[in-house]
Amino acid sequence: MSADPAGGEPGVPATVAALPVALDAAGGDHGAPPNVEGAVEAARAGVNVLLVGDRVRLHAELGRHPGSASLPLEVVHADDAIGMDEHATDVRSRPQASINICTRLVKEGRASAAVSMGHSGATMASALLTLGRLKGVDRPAILTHLPARGGFTTMLDVGANADVRPAYLAQWAQLATVYLRVLEGREQPTVGLLSIGEEDHKGSALVLEAHALLRELHGHGVNFHGNIEGRDIFLGTTDIVVTDGFTGNVCLKLAEGEAKVMFGWVRDAIQSSVRGKLGGLLVRPALRGLADRMDPSTYGASILIGVRGLTFIGHGSADARAVKNALLRAARAHEAGLVPRLEAAFRPAVPTP
Amino acid sequence: MSADPAGGEPGVPATVAALPVALDAAGGDHGAPPNVEGAVEAARAGVNVLLVGDRVRLHAELGRHPGSASLPLEVVHADDAIGMDEHATDVRSRPQASINICTRLVKEGRASAAVSMGHSGATMASALLTLGRLKGVDRPAILTHLPARGGFTTMLDVGANADVRPAYLAQWAQLATVYLRVLEGREQPTVGLLSIGEEDHKGSALVLEAHALLRELHGHGVNFHGNIEGRDIFLGTTDIVVTDGFTGNVCLKLAEGEAKVMFGWVRDAIQSSVRGKLGGLLVRPALRGLADRMDPSTYGASILIGVRGLTFIGHGSADARAVKNALLRAARAHEAGLVPRLEAAFRPAVPTP
Numbered sequence: 001m002s003a004d005p006a007g008g009e010p011g012v013p014a015t016v017a018a019l020p021v022a023l024d025a026a027g028g029d030h031g032a033p034p035n036v037e038g039a040v041e042a043a044r045a046g047v048n049v050l051l052v053g054d055r056v057r058l059h060a061e062l063g064r065h066p067g068s069a070s071l072p073l074e075v076v077h078a079d080d081a082i083g084m085d086e087h088a089t090d091v092r093s094r095p096q097a098s099i100n101i102c103t104r105l106v107k108e109g110r111a112s113a114a115v116s117m118g119h120s121g122a123t124m125a126s127a128l129l130t131l132g133r134l135k136g137v138d139r140p141a142i143l144t145h146l147p148a149r150g151g152f153t154t155m156l157d158v159g160a161n162a163d164v165r166p167a168y169l170a171q172w173a174q175l176a177t178v179y180l181r182v183l184e185g186r187e188q189p190t191v192g193l194l195s196i197g198e199e200d201h202k203g204s205a206l207v208l209e210a211h212a213l214l215r216e217l218h219g220h221g222v223n224f225h226g227n228i229e230g231r232d233i234f235l236g237t238t239d240i241v242v243t244d245g246f247t248g249n250v251c252l253k254l255a256e257g258e259a260k261v262m263f264g265w266v267r268d269a270i271q272s273s274v275r276g277k278l279g280g281l282l283v284r285p286a287l288r289g290l291a292d293r294m295d296p297s298t299y300g301a302s303i304l305i306g307v308r309g310l311t312f313i314g315h316g317s318a319d320a321r322a323v324k325n326a327l328l329r330a331a332r333a334h335e336a337g338l339v340p341r342l343e344a345a346f347r348p349a350v351p352t353p
Numbered sequence: 354m355s356a357d358p359a360g361g362e363p364g365v366p367a368t369v370a371a372l373p374v375a376l377d378a379a380g381g382d383h384g385a386p387p388n389v390e391g392a393v394e395a396a397r398a399g400v401n402v403l404l405v406g407d408r409v410r411l412h413a414e415l416g417r418h419p420g421s422a423s424l425p426l427e428v429v430h431a432d433d434a435i436g437m438d439e440h441a442t443d444v445r446s447r448p449q450a451s452i453n454i455c456t457r458l459v460k461e462g463r464a465s466a467a468v469s470m471g472h473s474g475a476t477m478a479s480a481l482l483t484l485g486r487l488k489g490v491d492r493p494a495i496l497t498h499l500p501a502r503g504g505f506t507t508m509l510d511v512g513a514n515a516d517v518r519p520a521y522l523a524q525w526a527q528l529a530t531v532y533l534r535v536l537e538g539r540e541q542p543t544v545g546l547l548s549i550g551e552e553d554h555k556g557s558a559l560v561l562e563a564h565a566l567l568r569e570l571h572g573h574g575v576n577f578h579g580n581i582e583g584r585d586i587f588l589g590t591t592d593i594v595v596t597d598g599f600t601g602n603v604c605l606k607l608a609e610g611e612a613k614v615m616f617g618w619v620r621d622a623i624q625s626s627v628r629g630k631l632g633g634l635l636v637r638p639a640l641r642g643l644a645d646r647m648d649p650s651t652y653g654a655s656i657l658i659g660v661r662g663l664t665f666i667g668h669g670s671a672d673a674r675a676v677k678n679a680l681l682r683a684a685r686a687h688e689a690g691l692v693p694r695l696e697a698a699f700r701p702a703v704p705t706p
Contacts, residue, residue: 149614162557196602204515204599230603231610246557249549250583257584258611261502269639276639282632286622
């Protein structure tokens, strides 16, 4: 089991002139700079990138990276962009918005994937509107990774669907299984259904119904472990954790917040005495590796799984490293043929007995 | 703001022969030993305790604590006990089960509170059946504390109700407000509604409706801050976090699991090099204080709020320290008149304009 599902360099040959990844290059809290820097780094690692956004702004930004002119980077002009404070539904009326251009490039086969650190809701809406859903999938979900004992845990949905039906959870288990098989080489990843007790009869009405559906799928494309609890996410009890987008989003943000606050406490505790400060200097390198592991930018971005085309959604606060990792991951997902594999595996949505 | 809501010694005069707390003395994963040890420690700190369980077993266990005969401890015999693997509904047909005797002692005014580290579902069922609900409260909730930046965050419901209605959340905000006012001296604690975005219009259908109810209560006994996200629990953005029992339980267990796994990683990282090991020896005392703060036994047990009588539910894995802290907290809640204060504050369930 790899400790880092973002993958990074392995799997992306540096010489292949592959279909480029379309990056919403003005998206995110910090605008163009981290996007362009991340794209330059990804291009150096062999990924072709289309930078979608204001032409003048992007060329100016590229000018700050010596040697970028010889990299497989291209600028695609977009007049418009959906701001972080605007409405997701604006994608309907603003076809020239950068995110819409990205998803259209995917739809038209001119880009392998769309990646955005911008408005998450707008990215989801644009992907759904332009690319549509895979056959057999009622609602796409956001799939992400959390660090866990022994590696990482794959969780979905972490925010696309606040209110869900049991069937969605069963479909997400199938999607995530194929995802891990194709991208991480895990043939039979285990699936846990997030609940408030391990017993089959415990949980919300939603969980009880989803449990029954997942039981039926067990052995038919899904390796269903049963119900799991909140603590199992970090313990890595199952490879995949399936939950509704409300609970999943709360979990993701709680986990990030807790890690941040706990590292602050460790730092404060160490610096509260001379003895601790001296020890702190000695343990710092070891702790740095750990902080890195807990850093969301290691994972780059999350895939919107279930749409007919690769779409990755990152943190608004993404830095260049996150952008780079997201682009590498998108290229890997394309090369591995994730979307066709999802389509193929998904055809018999419910197994015939 | 105190860093430890369990309170501990302050507020419990060592000399008052107050109404005793009834402890379900065989409850929990480890049976009588941690319960009796915790009761002995609480009695030494001035809390009267009724140990409810098998007479022979409890006297034998007390015999292992020299000097316990002179402490304000009394054994109340119970023939029966609900095992951790039995059904919560068994409390209906087994009146002599220890937890039922505990809640009856509260009902009859012979004990100030019932405390159990045993079967949570059975404790809830027994409390509801024997003590009933406060007027104006549809469903009691489990209220607990999580460590947070600047102190702690009070969260409810963390597991009593997997499926809820918007009105429950509004009632829980009122209950928790009175709880913090009475027990922690916070006059206007802030209330956050757990959601997946701070914006008023984001969230599940449940959250949107609960948000409207909480807006109405703002200024009428509830200091409503608005929606908060998962990260705010550890950031301590609001004093109180209100959520359904499914999300709350998942959050609680995720937070505990993450702390445990992260501490393991810090230990492993430090021990992975000679340099780190040396530094580790120096930072150990500082980190020990932090581990203590993250330890659920610091908080003892959680109150089942909304029933007509004090009921505290602890971890099955509780150690003597958790039992002691739970008993101290129960005594404090009784002395502060929590239940009458809840009843009084709750009378006008919905404010008249």
